[in-house]
Amino acid sequence: MVTPFFIALYQSLKLLSYIDQNKVFSELSVRALKYIKYCAITISTLIVVGIISGFILIAGKGEDITGFISLGLMLTFASMVIAVFAAVLQRLLQRVIDIKSENDLIV
Structure with a gap:
């Protein structure tokens, strides 16, 4: 559970650096958000598995x-x-990146 947390933390720091470098509207930002999303889903899945296993281990002891x-x-x-x-x-x-690329093709 620690590994996805630190991957998400690293990706959020990369996202903040993209914001600082004015590269917010790039595929790199979308990719960082995708990794953060997957890490959050992984963390919640691991927590649910831990709850279920803890429930099974503690259930018979009162x-x-x-x-x-x-x-x-x-x-x-x-x-x-x-x-x-x-x-x-x-x-x-x-969507913003797609709209921006469409406008660049028109101009």
Whole structure:
């Protein structure tokens, strides 16, 4: 779970450097957002797998697992919000790039 987090962190730093270099409307930005989206989906999937495995391991012992499950669900929700936000930005940026390339062909 640490590897996708650091990949997404690296991609977000690359995206910020593209913004600083005025390369926001490029395929590099779209690619960085795509990697961030995939990493967020991977993180949420791994958290759900961890919740299920923890539920299976703790289920027969009579322990209270509501805190474990609620923390996992909150982290999953946060990761999915990031994935949806990255997907929306990716789609918007791709449309802007397409419109920009169409206008460059006309002129």
